[in-house]
Amino acid sequence: MKKKRLWLSALTMLVLLFAGQAMAQDDAGGAQEAVQQVVDRPPAAVxxxxxxxxxxxxxxxxxxxxxxxxxxxxxxxxxxxxxxxxxxxxxxxxxxxxxxxxxxxxxxxxxxxxxxxxxxxxxxxxxxxxxxxxxxxxxxxATGQWFHTGRVNMLISVILISAFILFFIRKAQSGAEIYLRPVAGLKAFDEAVGRATEMGKPVLYVPGIMDLDQVETVAGIIILGYVSKMTARYETELEVPVSRSLVMSNAREVCKASYLSEGRPELFKDDMVHYLTDDQFAYAAGVDGIMLRKKPAACFYQGKFYAESLILAETGNSIGAIQIAGTASPTQLPFFITACDYTLIGEEFFAASAYLSQDPKLVGSLKGQDWGKAMIMLIIIVGTIVETLNALGIVPFTMIHLLEAG
Amino acid sequence: MFWKTQIPVFIVFVVGMLTLLQWFIPHAPLNQIQVHMTQWFDIIAVFAIVLGGLNLLKLQFAKITSRQHDWQYALVTIVGFFVMLIFGFTKMGVEDEAVRLGSHLQREGSNFHWMFFNVFTPLSSTMFALLAFFVASASYRAFRIRNAEATLLLVAGIILMLGRVPIGHILTAWAPPYLQLPAIQEWIYSVPNLAGARAIMIGIGLGMVATSLRFILGIEKSFLGGDE
Missing domain, CATH: 2.60.40.10 (Immunoglobulins)
Incomplete structure (x- = not known):
């Protein structure tokens, strides 16, 4: 009987042990499932x-x-x-x-x-x-907007600068004397053409390598008008190789008008303005060839230039020509300044027609431009002060805040 | 006068104002103005190339017939002109018949493609390479000490060149960091140089605005060929 109880107790313990193990396994599985549920929970929505x-x-x-x-x-x-x-x-x-x-x-x-x-x-x-x-x-x-709100400051600037320009044009037309600071490069135009005349050599004029859709090319053609007037007056040969057909047509019209206005239409020839090629370096090679063959006494580079600027200017320098360059391409200015006798830098280049013609309307527009520059300088100075004060913690706003508030 | 001045001035005014307005008005149809204008300009320029080509041929033929100095180069120009013209308008060298005329220009194996990459491109590169020698000769002249400005340029140039190579750092490694050549060259480049460049850019920008305004308002007309 005692032996039977012992067996029963052992069996009960075994059953309990297995049951406990099974329960423990169940618990572990449940916990694992719970962990799995935490990991697999969907992400929070945006x-x-x-x-x-x-x-x-x-x-x-x-x-x-x-x-x-x-x-x-x-x-x-x-x-x-x-x-x-x-x-x-x-x-x-x-x-x-x-x-x-x-x-x-x-x-x-x-x-x-x-x-x-x-x-x-x-x-x-x-x-x-x-x-x-x-x-x-x-x-x-989606809808279209009738005004670009991000360009308000630009609109105000354009209106102000235009107002300055128009005001000074009106003032110049009314007879007010407007002072223009002397620009050495522009004064040298006469000297260069005069030198070519005395030496009996041609004048070479390069109006850049870009087409008429560039304002610099048009500015270059305007200056060509004044140079061709001088060559007509002094009966000096003029050579204008161009790299764009439209520029050729336009430059011819301008030269023709200049020769007519100087009373020397018989000296004008269509082929004094001639086409070479549209390609940048082929054009540079062509102009260099003209320089080395014809040895012009004066070379003008007025327009938009790229890497060919130094190739042209150094070749001109090697033949001893007096060289006057003018461009608004900032990267080419150092090359021209180094290799040429005179260089019209940026705004001087655009101001050339006003200087050369002394037309009150054009001179007035230059004065307006100067006022625009003064306005920008004022904004820069105020901006510098405000930003400095802001950095020092004296004022809580920056120039950007001011402009946005404006 | 009416056809040669007033009509062109009117066209410049209308096109100039539309182009200006489209900058501030993004709404259709103004938003398409610039695209259309550019396309029109390209179309006109393409037709005008005929004028340029004919002018080039005329002058080169004249050089040959009158036996001008170096007339042989004119012969090379004319031969080159016609060879590229023929290769451009025919599919010579292209074996695949399915290739369309026009797309053959970029097709490897076409005569035009061969000429472009084996004759034209090396010649262009040769001209471009000349720049290296011209930069050297121009720098030599610019750096000659003639006056205060040239001396300033020379000193700034030397600091900039030395400051960007390891030897510049080695030479001044003993000095405080702000007096070392790399730091000085960085300051020259990003302060006085940048200030000057920006001043020029502002001047150029204003010059462009003023010049464009003169064109649009018809104040400047001399580019049209009439006597202003």
């Missing part, structure tokens, strides 16, 4: 999702903005992508690493977007386990 019309455009574009998911960069930090849908169509996928900011902005410029139609966007956040959560935005409609 917040502050909004769609709106893209500003300052002709329409046909919408902007979607949203704050990153709470599980992106923090929380579970397992967001793999953000999928942006327009209606039911997936339009783009953004990875969290593609954007630095917390707020993500996407511009939808699809050609499918029409003005006046409401489009609804939704953003699906997908985590690394493939779990998804969605946020929806209110509908937005």
């Amino acid at each position: 917040t502050a999702l909004a769609s709106d019309d893209a500003p300052n455009d002709a329409g046909k574009a919408l902007i979607v903005t949203f704050e990153r998911s709470a599980d992106d960069g923090e929380g579970e930090n397992d967001v793999a992508t953000y999928e942006i849908y327009r209606g039911d169509s997936l339009i783009t996928t953004i990875k969290p690493s593609d954007v630095l900011e917390r707020t993500i902005t996407y511009s939808d410029n699809s050609p499918l977007i029409e003005n006046g139609v409401v489009y609804k966007y939704r953003v699906v956040t997908v985590d690394s386990a493939g779990n998804r959560s969605e946020a929806r935005a209110d509908g937005a409609m």
Whole structure:
């Protein structure tokens, strides 16, 4: 009997042991499942999702903005992508690493977007386990704007500078004397053409390598008008190789008018303005060839230039020609300053026609331009002071704040 | 007068104002103005190339017939002109018949492509390479000590050149960081140099605005060929 009890006790203990083990295993499985449930929870949806019309455009574009998911960069930090849908169509996928900011902005410029139609966007956040959560935005409609609000400051500047220019043109026309500071390069025009006349050698005029859609080319052609008047007056040979056909036609008309106005139409020949090539370095080679063969006594480079500027100016220097350059290409100015006798720098180049003609309307416009420059200088000085005070903590605003408030 | 001055001035005014307005008004149809204007300009320029080509041929033929100095170069120009013209308008060298005329220009194996990359490009590169020698000769002249400005240029140039190579750092490694050549060259480059460059840029910008305004308002008409 005692032996039987002992067996029963042992069996009961074994059963209890197995049961306990099984229960422990169940508990562990339950805990694991619980952990699994935490890991596999869907990511937090994006917040502050909004769609709106893209500003300052002709329409046909919408902007979607949203704050990153709470599980992106923090929380579970397992967001793999953000999928942006327009209606039911997936339009783009953004990875969290593609954007630095917390707020993500996407511009939808699809050609499918029409003005006046409401489009609804939704953003699906997908985590690394493939779990998804969605946020929806209110509908937005694309429209075109009639004014670019980002260019208000530019509009004000254009209006002010135009007002200055028109005011001083009116003033100059009324007979007021306007002082122009002497520009050595412009004074040398006569000297250069005179030298060529005395030496019996031609004058070479290069109006840049660009076409008439560049304001510098047109400015170069205007100066050609004055140079050709001088060559007509002094009966000096003029050679104008050009790299654009339209420039050739225009330059011919200008030279013809100059020779007519000087009463020497018989000296004008169409071929004094001639075409070489559109290619930059082939043109430089052609002009260099003309220089080495004809040895002009005066070389003018007035217009838009690129790398060929120094090739031309150094060749001109090697033949001993007096050289006057003028350009608004900042990168070519050092080359011209180094290799030429005189250089019209930037605004001097554009002011040449006013200086040379002394026409009150043109001279007045120069004065207006100077006032524009004074206005910009004032803004720069005020800006420097404000930014310095802001950096020192004396004032709480910056120049950008002031301009935006304005 | 009416056709040669007033009509062109009117066209310049209208086109200039439209181009100016489209900068501030993004709405259709103004937003397309610049695109259309550029296309129109390209179309006109393409037709005008015929004038340029004919002018080039006329002058080169005249050089040959009158046996002008170095007339042989004119012969090279004319031969080059016609060879490229023929290769450009025919599909010579292209074996694939399906290749369309025009796209053959960029087709490897076409005679035009071969000439472009084996004759024209090396010649252009040769001209460009000349720049290296011209820069050296121009720098030599600019750096000669003739006056205070040239001396300043020389000193700034030397500091800039030395400050950008390791030897510049080695030479002044003993000095405080702000007196070392790399730091001085950086200051010269980003302070006085940048200030000067920006001043020139502002002047250029204003000059362009004023010149454009003179064109648009018809104050400057001499570029039209009439006597202003």
